[in-house]
Amino acid sequence: MAVATPPQSKTLPIGRTRHRGDTIFSWIARAAGLVIVIVLAGVALFLIFEGAPVLTAESGVSGFLSYVWPLLFGTLLSSAIALIVATPLAIGIALFVTQYAPPKVAAPFGYLVDLLAAVPSVVIGLWGANYLGKHLVPVYQWLGAHLSWIPLFAGPSSATGRTMMTAGLVLAIMILPIVTALCREVFRQAPRLQKEAALALGATRWEMLRSVVLPFGRSGIISATLLGLGRALGETMAVALVLSTSGGVTFNLIGSANPSTVAANVALKFPESTGIDVNRLIATGLVLFVITFLVNVVGRVVVRRGGEVGAGG
Amino acid sequence: MSADVLELERPRGDALARALQGGQMSRTAVWGVVAFTLAVGIVLTFPVLHIGPVAAVLVTAPIVIVGTWAVSRAVEGARRATDRLVTMLVMTSFALAVAPLVSVLWTVVQNGLARFDTQFFTSDMRGVIGEGGGALHAIMGTLLITSATAVISVPIGILTAIYLVEYGRGALARWITMLVDVMTGIPSIVAGLFAFALFRIFFGPAIRFGIGGAVALSVMMIPIVVRTTEEMLRIVPNDLREASYALGVPKWRTVVQVVLPAAASGISAGVIVAVARIIGETAPLLIIAGATTNLNFNLFSGRMATLPVFTFSSYAQPGFPPEAAKDRAWAAALTLMLLVMILNLVARLIARLLAPKTA
Numbered sequence: 001m002a003v004a005t006p007p008q009s010k011t012l013p014i015g016r017t018r019h020r021g022d023t024i025f026s027w028i029a030r031a032a033g034l035v036i037v038i039v040l041a042g043v044a045l046f047l048i049f050e051g052a053p054v055l056t057a058e059s060g061v062s063g064f065l066s067y068v069w070p071l072l073f074g075t076l077l078s079s080a081i082a083l084i085v086a087t088p089l090a091i092g093i094a095l096f097v098t099q100y101a102p103p104k105v106a107a108p109f110g111y112l113v114d115l116l117a118a119v120p121s122v123v124i125g126l127w128g129a130n131y132l133g134k135h136l137v138p139v140y141q142w143l144g145a146h147l148s149w150i151p152l153f154a155g156p157s158s159a160t161g162r163t164m165m166t167a168g169l170v171l172a173i174m175i176l177p178i179v180t181a182l183c184r185e186v187f188r189q190a191p192r193l194q195k196e197a198a199l200a201l202g203a204t205r206w207e208m209l210r211s212v213v214l215p216f217g218r219s220g221i222i223s224a225t226l227l228g229l230g231r232a233l234g235e236t237m238a239v240a241l242v243l244s245t246s247g248g249v250t251f252n253l254i255g256s257a258n259p260s261t262v263a264a265n266v267a268l269k270f271p272e273s274t275g276i277d278v279n280r281l282i283a284t285g286l287v288l289f290v291i292t293f294l295v296n297v298v299g300r301v302v303v304r305r306g307g308e309v310g311a312g313g
Numbered sequence: 314m315s316a317d318v319l320e321l322e323r324p325r326g327d328a329l330a331r332a333l334q335g336g337q338m339s340r341t342a343v344w345g346v347v348a349f350t351l352a353v354g355i356v357l358t359f360p361v362l363h364i365g366p367v368a369a370v371l372v373t374a375p376i377v378i379v380g381t382w383a384v385s386r387a388v389e390g391a392r393r394a395t396d397r398l399v400t401m402l403v404m405t406s407f408a409l410a411v412a413p414l415v416s417v418l419w420t421v422v423q424n425g426l427a428r429f430d431t432q433f434f435t436s437d438m439r440g441v442i443g444e445g446g447g448a449l450h451a452i453m454g455t456l457l458i459t460s461a462t463a464v465i466s467v468p469i470g471i472l473t474a475i476y477l478v479e480y481g482r483g484a485l486a487r488w489i490t491m492l493v494d495v496m497t498g499i500p501s502i503v504a505g506l507f508a509f510a511l512f513r514i515f516f517g518p519a520i521r522f523g524i525g526g527a528v529a530l531s532v533m534m535i536p537i538v539v540r541t542t543e544e545m546l547r548i549v550p551n552d553l554r555e556a557s558y559a560l561g562v563p564k565w566r567t568v569v570q571v572v573l574p575a576a577a578s579g580i581s582a583g584v585i586v587a588v589a590r591i592i593g594e595t596a597p598l599l600i601i602a603g604a605t606t607n608l609n610f611n612l613f614s615g616r617m618a619t620l621p622v623f624t625f626s627s628y629a630q631p632g633f634p635p636e637a638a639k640d641r642a643w644a645a646a647l648t649l650m651l652l653v654m655i656l657n658l659v660a661r662l663i664a665r666l667l668a669p670k671t672a
Contacts, residue, residue, distance in 0.1 A: 022563050024565075025564075025568070025569075026564075033489045035469050036492055042511065046511050050510040088406070092406025093410050096404060118654070119650065121593065123650055126421075126643070127416065132413075135366060138368050204393065234499070236500065237621075266596075267596050270600050271599065292498055
């Protein structure tokens, strides 16, 4: 353990000289890494520990399931809207920034979209509840009047605009930057020679994109979507501010009686809860944690696979 | 560029022949068509249908896109028309992303200025009912909790990144990399619940204090710091490390005195961006730091107001009259936006000004 003697150090590889400072420093760095492992284990453990009493309480497992199901439904529905809106937009923006915009302005344009990620969610929520929702009211009225035969627009349409549709659109805006950033990254790596070959064969720009860039970026797009989904599922404040919640499970996107989402429900109910209610909220948080965890892991796996395929192709 | 290439090719089939012989719309012609359809859309939406700006965009954009596509199809053929259609869609999607950004900034500035005055920054909400009052307590709380978060997260984050880049081989490093990815995806509300569940065990169910908020926010900030630091350490050229080893400098001093200084500007910029990212987090603080009307400088005892929570609760539970509280909410939102913007600007300046001079 003592400082190595000169003859020994000669035989050691470069940078591997044994030194007390080295040992201490490497252990400090490793300890910091271990803190992350412990924290994550702690998140799971403490949530299980505090959430478990709900399952043994009077209403038991079925009671908890009937509590969490409408919330889960709301979470999935709003996230689905967000994905349906945000994914095509993000692909469009990423194509614009990497394939259409002149190189000189591409970077500032990309930065503009990144700026959207810097806006705190509570501010976007305020805007969504106050501005976007209000201005969407005529759209909802029109949908309710003319398309009410579609279950999604069954109505009666909300007078405040604080609907599931608005919540989904706000979520779409919030996940747009991350999905765009990831798509941009893959599209930028599309093989230049293949792109030029396609154009040389007489393809229009769109035909080139369809035959070269989009197939190349497919796994990247999928993983970007999944990571965006993870973000949308857990987003709290924007939904808490935008969505007016009083209803149960419904597919009506333009009404004022909506199911809440898991995250928003915790934020709204927690400050006033005591006793077993707190445990129940923590248990719903655990459900959310597990779902986002799985979505993120699948997303990362696709990224890794995609990386290998991309490198080979 | 594609047009030049096309003209060199011999026409094969109808579509191509048409593309070459049937004429191609000049730039002016395309813009003319776009301007015309745009005018049609605007005339239709405002004077005829009488609808608001958001609905107007929803009506006008399809008219312009479909109109231009139809003209292009008639003049230039299907392939060119599809190409123009996609170009327009791509540009529209970019515009659609920028529109909310501009709208958010505009709405916040417009509504926030009403109460963006000295009283707002010099008084708290103690005993205030209705008009007046300020956010001094919330601003102080945000500064204290954010600083505490940075104090916890920065050392852990940077050291973890050092471990991953300079030492990490084998299973533990792979696990940590994976877990950092997972941690990035933890919903903010779950981080808040975690901090609450943790401190509840020691302090009982009514526990609300600032440091708990800092712990919750650290769960969110650490992975960001790890990621950016890792990136910065990886681009430090290996030559520097080898030169240092060759001079007989031990590894740890190489890391501390050679590698870290080389990456310092990037790391500090990354840390500031991470601070900007978590300074607006609301949900965890709502749970573990709580809300209060009083100024509280003690992180370890008592509820602590923060700007995002203040924004939320002023808006969600405005009391009476609601206008005064809503004005305060917007002013707090504006303050928060300014803080975030300033932090991002500082980060860019640091990254640019302090960057190591390369060859």
